[in-house]
Every structure is written in structure tokens, then in C-alpha cells.
Amino acid sequence: KYTHGIVTLEFMKEVARLSIKENGPLLAQKYLSKYGIILVIEPHFPKTYLDGSAIFVDKDNPIIGLTIRFNRLDNFWFTLMHELAHISLHYGKGVTVFYDEIEGVKIPDVDINEKEADQMASESLVPASRWEVSPARIIPSLMAAKSLANELGVHLSIVAGKVRHEGGKYIYLSKVVNDTNVRQFFPGEKWSK
Numbered sequence: 001k002y003t004h005g006i007v008t009l010e011f012m013k014e015v016a017r018l019s020i021k022e023n024g025p026l027l028a029q030k031y032l033s034k035y036g037i038i039l040v041i042e043p044h045f046p047k048t049y050l051d052g053s054a055i056f057v058d059k060d061n062p063i064i065g066l067t068i069r070f071n072r073l074d075n076f077w078f079t080l081m082h083e084l085a086h087i088s089l090h091y092g093k094g095v096t097v098f099y100d101e102i103e104g105v106k107i108p109d110v111d112i113n114e115k116e117a118d119q120m121a122s123e124s125l126v127p128a129s130r131w132e133v134s135p136a137r138i139i140p141s142l143m144a145a146k147s148l149a150n151e152l153g154v155h156l157s158i159v160a161g162k163v164r165h166e167g168g169k170y171i172y173l174s175k176v177v178n179d180t181n182v183r184q185f186f187p188g189e190k191w192s193k
Contacts, residue, residue: 002037003036007084007088007091009120009123011084012120012124015080017154019073019158020154024155025182025186029041032064037064040064041189042067043190043191043192050067050069051066052065052066053065053098053100054087054097056092056095057097059092064080064083066080071191072178072182073177074157074162079100081122082100085118085124086098089116089120090113098114125152126148126154130151135147136162137163140164145160146159157180160176
């Protein structure tokens with residue numbers, strides 16, 4: 001059973017630290033279940049841009065759904081943190097479902113709830129105070145990204161994703177983010193190619 005208020009920034013950072021484990025996505029699913037949060041993986045729905053959702057209809061167990069539309073660890077962890085942020089910030093405040101398109105869709109007027117969730121998700125993975133003083137912010141190199149990832153205790157692809165997103169240059173560190181495979185952890189799903 002979920003206890004309201006358990007999902008804090010520190011809780012999310014603890015979940016994010018599971019990213020360095022070989023089977024981090026599965027460990028995150030198991031960890032969240034101990035706190036009454038159900039993590040469901042469902043293959044991406046064709047002709048949609050849905051990456052994740054936070055569903056609060058069952059007051060005892062908030063549900064996070066992830067589609068793994070992009071088969072990359074950076075996207076998995078950011079989307080998971082974004083949905084956890086919705087639980088932290090918006091659970092019990094009148095909204096029962098959030099549907100999120102995290103990457104690749106340009107929405108001109110993203111509402112305040114989404115901006116808050118993005119900010120908290122980002123802070124849980126790569127805190128602004130650490131990002132601002134990191135060479136990775138200025139130099140999109142593998143060495144700088146590795147250094148920051150090691151310092152934070154998160155998977156290298158998370159920092160690489162941040163470097164690419166913040167700089168708006170998705171050619172940097174492509175091998176790091178594209179050489180990951182999240183779907184392998186959920187072989188029971190019917191993944192499209």
C-alpha cells in the first residue's frame with residue numbers, strides 16, 4: 001500500500017542510483033513495488049507519442065506506465081523520474097491521470113504540472129548544482145560525462161542524455177545512449193522492431 005508523501009527528491013535519487021546496476025530497470029520495478037507503486041511496462045502504442053503515464057485512480061497504489069518508445073536507458077530513467085515526480089507533486093490533488101510525451105514531440109504550451117515534473121525529474125538524476133559546475137555542461141565529451149556520472153552514482157547514459165538535451169545537439173555521445181537496450185529486461189512483452 002502506498003503511503004502519501006513517501007516519494008521525495010531523495011527517494012527519487014535512491015531509485016536513480018539503481019541505474020548503475022546491470023538490471024537496474026527491474027530493480028527499480030521491484031523497489032517501487034515495496035512502496036506500493038506499480039510500474040507497468042507496455043509496448044508503445046502505434047501512431048502515438050506516449051512515453052509514460054501516472055495513474056492515481058487507485059488511492060492505495062499509484063500506477064506508472066512506461067512504453068519504452070525509445071529503447072534507451074536515458075529515456076527510461078528520465079521518464080520514470082518524470083512519472084515519480086507526478087506522484088510526489090500531484091498525487092491527491094484532483095488529477096487522476098497524466099499522459100506524457102517526453103521526447104521528440106514539440107508541445108508549445110506545456111502546462112505547469114509537466115514543467116514541475118520535468119524539473120524534479122532532472123534534479124533527481126543530475127542536480128542543477130552539480131551540472132552547473134561540471135565540465136560536461138560545456139564539453140560534450142565521453143570523459144566529462146563519465147566523470148559526472150561517477151560523481152552522481154548514475155548510469156553514464158543519463159548524463160549523456162542530459163548533455164545532448166541541454167546542448168540541443170543530439171549528435172554528441174550518440175553511441176553511449178544508443179548502445180543501451182531497455183526492452184531486454186522485459187522479455188515478456190511483444191516488442192515491435
